[in-house]
Amino acid sequence: MMDSGFDRRDFLKVLGWGGTTAALGGCGFTSMEDGKETVVSYVEAKDYMIPSISVYYNSTCTQCDMGCSISGRVREGRVLKLEGNPESAINRGKLCGLGQAGVQHHYNPDRVREPLLRTGSKSGETITWEKAYGLIAEKLNGVSGEEIAFLTGGMSGHLKVLMGNYLDSFGCKNHFVYEAIAPAVVRAANKKSYGVEMPRISINKAKVVLSFGADFLGSWVSPVHFSQQYAQFRKGVNGQRGVLIQVESKMTLTGANADRWLAVRPGTEGILALGIINALGTATGDVAAAVKGYDKVRVSKDTGVSAEQIDKIAALLKARTPSLVLVGSAAEGYAHGSQNAAAINLLNQVLGNVGKTVEAAASVPFPQMAPALGNTAALQGLNKGLAEGKFKVLFNYAANPVFTAPAAMKFKDNMAKAGFKVVFAHYLDETALQADLVLPLDSGLEDWGSHVPEYMAEGAQINIQQPLMEKIHANTRGMGDILLSLVKQRRSEDYKKYADYYAYLRDALLKNKDAFGGKGIDDDVFWDDTLSKGIVKLAGSTGALSAKASAAGLTLPAPAAIDAQFPLQLIPSVNHSLRDGRNTNQPWLQESPDPLTTIVWDSWVEIHPKKAAELGIAEGDIVEITSKNGSIKVQAYLFPGIHPDVISVPLGRGHEAMGRYAKDYGVNPFLILDAIFDKETGELAMHETRVKVSKTGQKVIVVKDEGPAGGRQMGKKIAPRLPTDKVDFSKEV
Amino acid sequence: MSVTTLLEGWSDWRHEHPINDQPHNPYKWAMSIDLDACTGCNACSVACYAENNLPVVGKEKYAHGQVMHWLRIERYWDEDGREFPDQGARFLPMMCQQCEAAPCETVCPVGATNHTPDGLNSQIYNRCIGSRYCSANCPFKVRYFNWYDYPTTDNVWPAEMNQQLNPDVTVRGKGVMEKCTFCVQRLREAESNAKSQGRVVRDGEVQTACQQVCLPGAITFGNLVDPESKVHKKWQAQQVELAKDVQAKDKEEGGSKLRGYRILEELRPYPSVMYLERVRDSAI
């Protein structure tokens, strides 16, 4: 220990706490601050806790919905660090920075600790759970199912089942599953093209990957899984290294790792795809007809990608098969997003990748557990309902719409129209502050649960979530427990046999033991085995994908003309660790630099140096970004990896609540988004917002890791680069 | 101290390291980082914070350049002046290179930083008096000084947060230098376990925190003197030798198809970290 008495004293305390944590269960925790009477000698320590020896418990990461299986290092009853669980096919023992920060969600000092009744007084008064439940019962009394709305984030597994049962108990159909940034349009397009929403893709099998704005290394679908595929893809099959081509208007982490990054004019991704099909010249039938018009000249005029580049890509795709074409958020974020996605999927089919690098994913044989996928159309629906004042009671879980809904939707005001608002929350975030009743949740590392990941890597699997340590705060509850108690209010007789959600979960799993490959194994043995594995692998069923290329109903609009008043397109970029801002209050993530700009603790707007010169903007200038729906002030960062007609502001920062680590850092671009929706799916078109930029005259020093040398190596051999013909991979280990 | 021991001492210790010195035995911890696999996702850096009790200094102190990340990801652009960086960026994870002939070691007035028998560049917090000479003389600038008392006066770990602290790693007080240790706490544990079983640590038995999380597995870590270890094989394949400042790669005209190199090798610190050059396809 260092000279500061801090650590020794604290660790001793912690030993005490730890002892209690394990030995005396939850009861020791009220007096944690001064671990007085709770210090127990290790003579009594439980067998699973050996002083100074770490044990690892498997569970599931709840930092995002990708369902990575984690293995938590627990010592003296405290979880210290999260690693990946090698058993899981999704993350194979790896865990991203976001997942690592899970412990800071768990130990976060700004968590809600008591049920809060917020009627009238701003801060809210602390009440007991009994009172809280009583209140809910009272408010629901005589309210019909149509008048109840339940807004949640994406959810799956037994929680979803319980949820469904609860809503059924009112005959309520209003379960809105909302995710601010989800590949909803792509799902729909995939459904059309392939017959499934989320096929299984194999980057590692592809020799060429052509990605239209799919940031699969950063934030798209399952980065942890794809990063590992990417590594194999780079090593290549028999020494031929895979080639990555990224097409997007704002460089993402994936774009930064591409062999060729193409700055396409925003919204013209689909056109480029058709142009490539045309250039390939292998298409037949209606496809050939559909792409006839898209000759190099026109396409390169529309997209800004040079003709020879298009030829090169076509040639490469021809020469190296199988390839893989991906469509991501950059392509889908437009009013014609579905069309873009369809066109790009078409390219995949034309190349005959379906069945090779794009395969059907295994699905879990229990549809009721299958993930309820979030999207923005749901929010739209809820918002309409709220505006009409249809809902008397609103429940909200795992979503922060007040923060993530475009101001144009007036969600905050509409929400106020709901009679009674219950928010299940970890923190007092923007939405919780609008609630009448705030119910504190257990952290992801304190709670029980089961998850079915949206993206199935190989084979089907159910992830088990179990507590890695005892609750830190005595008065938080798991969402499962809360739902169970609520269901009991309605159907006590069906559920009274379950003391708590744990019992429910255990029972539910054991019921289907056979399906989980536990045939003839003793219940306890099976259960313990399941917990220690952290995942349940099942013989999932895999259907076939439709490989038939068809251009039916494929019409792409001509690229939008430059709007004189709002000449620039705003791309709200998704940071690989902050995502939609639900994790912004985790200091490690705040201080881990954005990979491309190395900026920390703040928002910024990326402007292409050329454009900046035009506008007379230099790094650190505070600029005002104005859209039809408002404006934000943010520091400028000159960024070469962006189309000159585009500016980009990262999502996730700009919280007005959510605790010391999130509040008042940066700005929230969600607010100024235009409420434009994809024509087919009704999804919010995130990239359609047009803005203008003006200097405010203020200037700041941008807080970033990069020094005044910027990205230059000043002639030193620090991060050199070789072309493939100068490398011989076969010799490598 | 007898004159005989003294003289013996001299005869034993008059040669220079690593050149004309016996190699480390049985351990020499070393790394190999494949920049072609590295995606710059920062997971390694966060893992380092988690494993090594690194303080989060906050925006203001970050602005003053007082950040404590032992492992930083650097992002470089091509310098050919094109409109777009259309061959992407270049990411480089930079941490203490654990030099065999470390410039930082000789200059410390109190010998707080030394070379360990298993080839680490150790930093002894308790002995450090904070002259900061080591950082001054470090070519890579990967040493980080505790400008404030993060645990106490700065309260970097408020209640609850402090329970996450790794008990295997000291929490540093104000006024001492710190840096990447190759997760020495993990190494020591593995070494003593192996010793108690009368063997040496097997390859893959111990991982550094950054290696463990690295999604594309760009980081290889292991025992360089163990011919079976991955890291040894990689170094061998790249013909990079620890005790040389000019490698096969540099000698060959027009480039030998090798990728392995060590940063600022010409200064002869003999780093223990080999990087593999990033590659970009010439066909596109």
Added chain:
Amino acid sequence: MKDIREDIAWAKINKDVLHSLENPRKMFWVMLVVAIAMVGVGVGCEAYQYITGMGVANMDNPHVWGLYIASFIFWIGMSHSGTLLSAILHLMHADWRKPIYRFAEAMTTFSLMTAGLFVFVHLGRAWQVYYAIPYPNERGIWPNFQSPLLWDAMAIFTYLSSSILFLYVGMIPDLAICRDNMNPGWRKKLYTALALGWEGTDRQWRNFRVTYLTIACFLIPLAVSVHSIVASDFAMSQQPGWHITSFPPYFVAGALYSGCAAIITLFIILRYVFRFEEYMTLPILKKIVRLTFAISMVWTYLNMIEMASVWYGHDPVAKDTLLERMYGPYAPFWWSMIFCGSIVPLIMAFKRFQTNIPVMFVVSLLLNLGMWLERWMIVSPTFAHGYYPWTWDHDQWPSFVQWGIVFGSFGWFTLLFMGFCKLFPSVSMYEVKEMVYHRSLATKAAAGKLEAAGKGAH
């Protein structure tokens, strides 16, 4: 322009010097108060830094050294001319040194003490400084003898203690004079104790002569070694802008330079404050000024050598760092260093200015400013623009804490120095007597008035 009168009564010499101990001009008290205030500022800043952490000095990684090290070198440097004047000129029998060497030596001692402070101010854990002392201890740890910082510590300790002894031994006969002439009181007690019962017997003088000469011989190489070791702190490192062969001589020259400049400043101050016009005469000032001018030119030369060696050294990084100094964010300071260090001294080449007190006062201050800037320009740019581009840091600017402590150090020095001059004879009485005695003998011999040789020096 008159020099010290040969026929000045020796009793008068005693009287004048002893007088200075008791009632100086008002200015003395003004300076004392100002100095104390400055020290107050410094102490305040240090306390704040000590409690809060080095961070408040606004240093960062990798810019880990700042004004503290720069000022450290500055003060060490300043100490050198004391030795130059008393030791070297003593060996060369330059008798004009005699009236001024005493305060020069005092300056040496006190600027060393000031420099010593910066070691503590700079350390991150000053309270553990004893780790750097080599002694067999229960912790079983030793300092690292390879570190130039340790050489520093050793050299400075040697230098400080030696110059204190040198100062003291040289002062014994004068202390005896004080003892003999003081009215009973604490001063008399003090001088009696310090004079060690000196009575100027032949035996005492004999040994005194040899001892004084010997220590002088030791001090010269010591002084040179001290600043070349300080230079090694940088030259022994690997950093661009530091790893330069010509650094040791460059530092030594710089040291003598700033020291001489400081001597001129103090010469002028003492002359006024303690009414020493009769002893610190203009011809002496002229000699120092000429000496300073010569050294300033040596420094300028070595400065160019440094650039030349970097230029032809073909080390792009070192070259880059040098250019950064000239054109980077530090340019204004670098150029003003060149101005103060190489242009301003040219004034000293003009006879009419050499004895012009106001001009020389300003010039000497400018020279010292230049030399302080030089030290800063050696330390900081290398950190701001070193080997590793990613960690370059051009924005780092010392906080008020750093400036405050540097400011305070000047007060501290003034306090010690003026205190000394008030307590001990800052003009060596017995040597002034020797000086006039020998001069009178010389003139008489020349005049050939042998019979007049009787009446000694009267």
Added chain:
Amino acid sequence: MSQRHLLALFDNFDEAAAAVKELRNTSIKGFDSNKDMIMKSPIEHPEIEEVLGDKPVYVQFFTLGGALSGGLLAFFLIAGAQAVFFAQSKGGKPIVPFPPDFVLTYEMFILGGVYITILGFLICAGLPAKRSPLYSAKVSEDQIGILVKSDEGAINTLKAIFTKHQALEIQEEAGK
């Protein structure tokens, strides 16, 4: 026979010298000019001390001893510490690196030299000294004093010599 002290003060240095010379040449019973005569002067002037006959100085031998022992001590302390107590490899340099050790040796060489020289000076010059029975502040101002010690009988002879050489003043130890 009891002994007494005489102190004669001269402001003329040549006369003082002459007086000394005469005292040394004339043999007086009960007075040994080598033992019993001390000259005190305000400044250091060898030319007058010469007449006292050559009196050797030994300080430089202390210097030699001090310097050598200082250097040796340093080298063995440092090299010893490195080789025996502190055998840590640093920066690829040998455990006992000579160049840095020599730097420190050099410093200690000087340190020892200076310290021991001072010591030698105090010893040889007999400082701190007991104050002698007869002393005049004039001696530290501008006059030379000659302090002699002799038997009662010789007193007058000595006085005679002093007065002859224009002694300004002759102090006499109070008789008993």
